Amino acid sequence: MKDYDIYELGDVVLQSQKTLRNCQLAYKTYGKLNEAKDNVIIYPTWYSGQHYENEWLIGPGMALDPEEYFIIIPNMLGNGLSTSPSNTAAPYNASRFPNITAYDNVRVQHRLVTEKFGITKIKLVTGWSMGALQTYHWGCLYPDMVERILPFQGSAKCSRHNFVFLEGAKAALQADAAFKDGWYGDTKPDKGLRAFGRVYAGWGFSQTFYRQKLDIDTMGYASLEDFLVGFWEGLFLERDPNNLLTMLWTWQNGDISNNDVFKGDLKAALGAIKAKAVVMPASTDLYFPPEDNVLEVECMPNAELRVVDTVWGHFAGGPGTSPADIKVLDEALRELLAS
Amino acid sequence: MKDYDIYELGDVVLQSQKTLRNCQLAYKTYGKLNEAKDNVIIYPTWYSGQHYENEWLIGPGMALDPEEYFIIIPNMLGNGLSTSPSNTAAPYNASRFPNITAYDNVRVQHRLVTEKFGITKIKLVTGWSMGALQTYHWGCLYPDMVERILPFQGSAKCSRHNFVFLEGAKAALQADAAFKDGWYGDTKPDKGLRAFGRVYAGWGFSQTFYRQKLDIDTMGYASLEDFLVGFWEGLFLERDPNNLLTMLWTWQNGDISNNDVFKGDLKAALGAIKAKAVVMPASTDLYFPPEDNVLEVECMPNAELRVVDTVWGHFAGGPGTSPADIKVLDEALRELLAS
Numbered sequence A, B: 001m002k003d004y005d006i007y008e009l010g011d012v013v014l015q016s017q018k019t020l021r022n023c024q025l026a027y028k029t030y031g032k033l034n035e036a037k038d039n040v041i042i043y044p045t046w047y048s049g050q051h052y053e054n055e056w057l058i059g060p061g062m063a064l065d066p067e068e069y070f071i072i073i074p075n076m077l078g079n080g081l082s083t084s085p086s087n088t089a090a091p092y093n094a095s096r097f098p099n100i101t102a103y104d105n106v107r108v109q110h111r112l113v114t115e116k117f118g119i120t121k122i123k124l125v126t127g128w129s130m131g132a133l134q135t136y137h138w139g140c141l142y143p144d145m146v147e148r149i150l151p152f153q154g155s156a157k158c159s160r161h162n163f164v165f166l167e168g169a170k171a172a173l174q175a176d177a178a179f180k181d182g183w184y185g186d187t188k189p190d191k192g193l194r195a196f197g198r199v200y201a202g203w204g205f206s207q208t209f210y211r212q213k214l215d216i217d218t219m220g221y222a223s224l225e226d227f228l229v230g231f232w233e234g235l236f237l238e239r240d241p242n243n244l245l246t247m248l249w250t251w252q253n254g255d256i257s258n259n260d261v262f263k264g265d266l267k268a269a270l271g272a273i274k275a276k277a278v279v280m281p282a283s284t285d286l287y288f289p290p291e292d293n294v295l296e297v298e299c300m301p302n303a304e305l306r307v308v309d310t311v312w313g314h315f316a317g318g319p320g321t322s323p324a325d326i327k328v329l330d331e332a333l334r335e336l337l338a339s
Helices: A051-057 A102-116 A130-141 A160-174 A177-182 A190-204 A207-211 A224-237 A241-252 A266-271 A290-297 A313-317 A323-338 B051-057 B102-116 B130-141 B160-174 B177-182 B190-204 B207-211 B224-237 B241-252 B266-271 B290-297 B313-317 B323-338
Strands: A005-013 A019-030 A040-042 A070-074 A124-128 A148-152 A276-279 A303-305 B005-013 B019-030 B040-042 B070-074 B124-128 B148-152 B276-279 B303-305
Touching (some): A005 A102, A019 A102, A051 A070, A102 A130, A160 B224, A190 A241, A190 A313, A190 B160, A224 B160, A276 A290, B005 B102, B019 B102, B051 B070, B051 B323, B102 B130, B124 B130, B130 B148, B130 B241, B177 B190, B177 B241, B276 B323, B290 B303
Parallel strands (some): A124 A148
């Protein structure tokens, strides 16, 4: 049984000048929109994740408390629930699915929030990783609407190194002949998906995480190989390859200034963010190193950089993986919401 | 025309209890062995490299000066010149080529040095990356023979994270069906090799290297894609896949204590190194982070840790890539040799 809703967007013309016909935005809400419509939190999804994989940060007594806030999780285009290669009919199916930008994503999310719910003020936008990329977009595209942002372990623009890491994962997936340039139909390229997961494994957690054997001691895997298969191969085997590549393109081309509003001027786009911002990189993140955010925060008028001191690497803010880091994040969200 | 020599080792029984029949060690020497036989430097090769790819650190006026020293570069087993999958006849060819340890490598190198040249003292062993792994082995297996070691950007034991990075590269190569479990004959799995290179690309250089566009500004590539194809795909396309996997196994299973001498006691193996040691990690190395060496140096009786402050990541000590780091390394070698 479906635990989410669909917002029918009609035909959406993308930045690429292609059209997603009868485009659908899948979303889930938590809590109730109050009468003043001023208790809204937007919490976009991360790479390959779906709304339920964001839920670990929501709960009674947590900062994102559905008894207090109306929390909307919009599923990213391409993630398998919103319009995606895996659920689109010909001719824009499979490898012909158009490139989607984070700008495209946030524009349709804005339509949901305004057209469907009539919301004009957003208390907070927050998200992990690609969720942070969307958070930055919200901040600069709708500066008079968004009051607070807390992007964690993500950036406003994909760095060149981050781009390269993703090229490696992509090449591993596409090296599998069963991928068939995307025309694999019902027979997914399992070998390529498993390779994708193995490539990702070295990037997701830090050197020290592995040195301390937290895969075994904290996450409960029996061995390193058990972790590589059980966690990493498992994470991506259940995803659709064309969906993964759609979102990967979105990620690689993430740049809040790459649109008609800011015309490639990243500093201007960062400077346009009026929201009170707390930016939280993880000290050991291998693909969103704190340096990314240091440079960004310098250009943001109302932002604080708060580096999470952790050995969990990118997964400091991962879906419920690191209890200590969740607490730090939850506290920061609580503090920002109260300010 | 062949620019190296072959030492015939006869039948070599490996740690795996398999036998390399008519095993050959390819090596090249530079300079002359003096009468006292006390001017010897051993300089093992790095992952996938062959002797000529070590030569950037050798030259008149440099620390490794062939006018003063007798420098031996032994080619690693599996590197295509010494006995390797690519040059071994059935039945131990291709995927049946046995697993080789760094211990196996250094044992046959020791035979070359003692049997062929009658050398009893070694002034210095040095090497980059897997060359450093072999350097550590020389130090602990022949402590009364080796007077100095300078391992750079490498470790005495492959860390779990480093193991995982290599799993990713391996999985990318093997995802190509043309790999045929190693039985690809004369038709190499080009797609897999290119994917292998692309995975490697994110690891070889640091985030800051890419941020500063040193691939373009210093290395002279026209664009990031030019660098990925020209440097990274090019580097591995010319290698043999089974050779790459043989050396990858050697690397993943690198551990100076994994032998009858030290029986898995890493601290004892590190403690056995009598040589004066200067250990030089690179501050931004993503797979041999300085932390590896910090822990090692604590257990070594006569070692100094000297972190190279660089944005070049693992390639600080790469084959001639970073001029400033070469200078630092050359100076350290000169100083150590003079001490």
